[in-house]
Amino acid sequence: MSGDAFEIHGEGREGPMVITCEHASARVPAPLSTSDSDRAWLETHWGYDIGAATVARRLADRSGSVAVLARYSRLVCDPNRDTDDPTWIRTHVEGQPLSFNQDLDAEERDRRARRHHAPYHAAVDRLLAQRLPRGGDVLLFSVHSFTPVFAGAVRPMELGVLFDRHAAVAERFAGLLDEQGFHTALNEPYSGMDGVIFAAQHHGAAHDVVYLELEVRQDLISDAAAAIAVADRVGAALERLRLRTKSR
Incomplete structure (x- = not known):
């Protein structure tokens, strides 16, 4: 089941992850x-995370997992921020x-919360509630992307x-990504x-x-094949992470 605020990719799958992509779309819904x-x-990257939706869907397909992707731009209201965060709805981008x-007004902010933010998060809750009783370890995995250069600073990590x-899980995963040939950093270019x-x-936290969250540099995923x-x-790194996690 998908809706105006979200897309469910692989509904009913019982794979080891619930994958989310908060900044999948540049869509600005009517009205x-x-x-x-x-x-x-x-x-631009202000409107959505370039390449992230393709990565999220591919990870879901190869692992037999379900993914939920937002169907509205982060500039409408940001599903990766709480509604009381000052950046939840941005009035300007780079001064424009x-x-x-x-x-x-408060009525319009409430409308966006009810029409976009709340349904997206309700979908994530529903998928986790459906998946957890089926057994096995479950990883909640959020997929995002970042620019190679921001505010004049080069970001060397991939x-x-x-x-x-x-x-400990994050450190193991970063090491496995390095083994795949990536230059990986912990809590960069942003910190969790x-x-x-x-x-x-x-x-x-709600589902224990x-x-x-994975951030991928956008120049690596600028087209579908890449x-x-x-x-x-x-x-491949996630598959090895699951094996290592289960063995501990």
Whole structure:
């Protein structure tokens, strides 16, 4: 079952992960309208995580797992932030105003929460509630991407493993990614300790499952073929992570 706020990929699968992709789409749903300036931002990393949706779907397919992907832009309201976070709805990007986010009243903010944010998170909750009784270890795995350069600073890492708990699992996973030939960093280019992995943390803690967020550098996954190739290498590392986790 999919909805206006989310897509379910692989409904009913019983694989070892529930995969999420909060920034999968650049879509701005009606009744909102966009200007030419807005559309230019929506096509960049500000609007969505380039390549992340392809990686998430491929990981779900190769592991027999289910994935949930947001169907609205993070600039409408960010599913990877709580509704009281000041960046949940951005009014400006790099100093430029977003026309559909100006002078929002409490009613409009509440409408976006009810129509977009809440249904997406309800879908994640439902998938975890369906999967957990079927047995076996379950990993909640959130897929994102990041720019090679931000604010003039080059980001040399190719992958980032973000966490606030489960440090030992994160460290093992990073090592396995390195064995796949990636340059991997822990809690970079963002830190899970800083509240930026809201979706994984919120649902992982609520359902008492191990959770991680993966950040992939966007130049590695800028087209579908490249994204699938990266996902296959990440998937190989995840398969070994499960074996190691079960053996401990």
